[in-house]
Amino acid sequence: MEKIYDLIIIGGGPGGIGSAVEAKVLGLEKVLMIEKTDNHSHTIRKFYKDMKRVDKDWQGQAVDMEGNVEFTDGTKESTLDFFDSLLDDEKIDTRFNCAVEKVEKKDGVFHVVSGCGVDRAKNVIVAIGRMGKPNKPSYKIPPSLRSQINFNLDKCSNGEHILVVGGGDSAVEYACELSATNEVTLNYRREDLTRPNPTNQEMIAEYCDNEAVRLKLGVDIEGLESEHGQVKVNFTDGSELFDRVIYAIGGTTPKDFLKSCGITLDETGEPVFDDNYESEVPGLYIAGDIVFNSGGSIAIALNHGYRIVNHILSKEN
Template sequence: MIDLAIIGVGTTGIATAVEAKRLGVQKITLFEKGEEHSMTIRKFYKDGKRVDKDYKGQEVVLSGSIDFKDGDKEGTLALFDKMIADHSLEIKYKSEIESVQKNGDIFVIHTSGGESYEARFVVVAIGKMGQPNKPSYSIPLPIRSLVNFNANGVKEGEKLLVVGGGNSAVEYAYDLCNHFDTTLNYRRSEFGRINDTNAQELKKAIESGKLKTKLGVDIVALSDEGGKVGVEFADGSKEVFDRAIYAIGGATPLDFLQKCKLSLDESHTPIIDENCESGVKGLFVAGDIALSSGGSIAIGLNHAHKIAEEISKRL
């Protein structure tokens, strides 16, 4: 049992763990889908680039114990390296979280690798930079609105193709096939990356005849077929669909937030209270993902302090 699970190991996630440890919270685990912490800074900041405490000049007074100042990319990464080491933070890298579900007073956290963890409190501190993986072949302009990376745009009566072999693709497929003509395509013939529950639901959907499959064969090209999606497979076959849904990794923040059952406003920003707590009691949201407009490292650090204080009181 984890006291505090933190999803996202950027500056806000690390700060939340540090502040919580300072206030006596001991069983803390951080989860990061990347190979290192602070992936947004590593990926989107050039070497030597300035890293500001505040965003576009908005001045924020830091309320916690972390005295962060303007610096550069290398200095910022070194500072958070030191914070991780000094506080012996437990971080699970290459661990992408697919969903967070509340079971009574306990949160059950599911990873894309099929692992699950239990926690008393959860903090979502992911950035907004997450993007879905896209196919290597081109998507013709006329059908781009029909090639999606989630199921939000599906319309009544459509014939659907779901592409992918992970939990998200399988969940889309066995759910959609109850109401739509749905085919699931995966380049392999077996699903080695899905959890047991999804494996059982997939088997039932296929055996019932509700879900069609096109397994063990890759897609080589898409084409515009009079406003529909033409799909050419590596075995030489071709089929036309009203819509294609790709779930081939790199889940978007919106998908993840919806799976966590968070209430969102019109800009898809989580609705939180003054303590950064969502409508799901015990689940907090911090940093950029909690803001409708641009945030800053300083705001994220203040979120971290506020959340840590609230959790330490309850524990």
């Protein structure tokens, strides 16, 4: 007979990895994790700067680890190494470079359709991230400027006049990191930076005091233009020229994909789920970044996996 997995996990980030580890530890035998890129933790690899601090506690709020994954504070590199060890030690069945197209439930069994074929499972966890599709500004970015517009730190050069747009942890960290070799302005539409965690708030205050980063707060951007090879940024209080603009304004829920998996979305486009992270389709769960309306936490995503697997096992008993 064709193999039916106890659980298929879509997404190889913290939520997916945590779910896979907990499934194996707690007794689900046939588990498969599918990731569309060539390795796990794509968001961390692409959007975290090298040696970025990775905290267990989310935005300064203590997070108690509930399951079998002993996650602690570290860096981007140590976190990736830790996830490597989990996948290797637990001998999780993983499939990389495999993009899932849709999920259908037929006769009580989920059919996960991907570029690698069709796999069947009793339960499915969708653990994809938001940052795979970063938020973009509402105004149009002129095609001539696309090589000078970033949503991460890729292709940034030294000696540039850079504008970082955003008010969260990533924006602050980008601005401080780039200020070592560039002239950096950090723009946020609100008057105060309240979203970054306490450590990052202290860091940006210090960088501003030392005039390493210039703050432009309480000012919105109306649009961009190309002027003599530079980016002309039209603020509500006037225009300035920059060599590069980096947007660090979060990511969007991949609505079309969630719909293709049969997950109901609310009026704001967010997935509908209950206290067990189960969607309106029994046996279909969500975990990780897409659970959050804003921001994300590796530790909380790992806890999602523990709670979901326990709920799956409770229904079987």
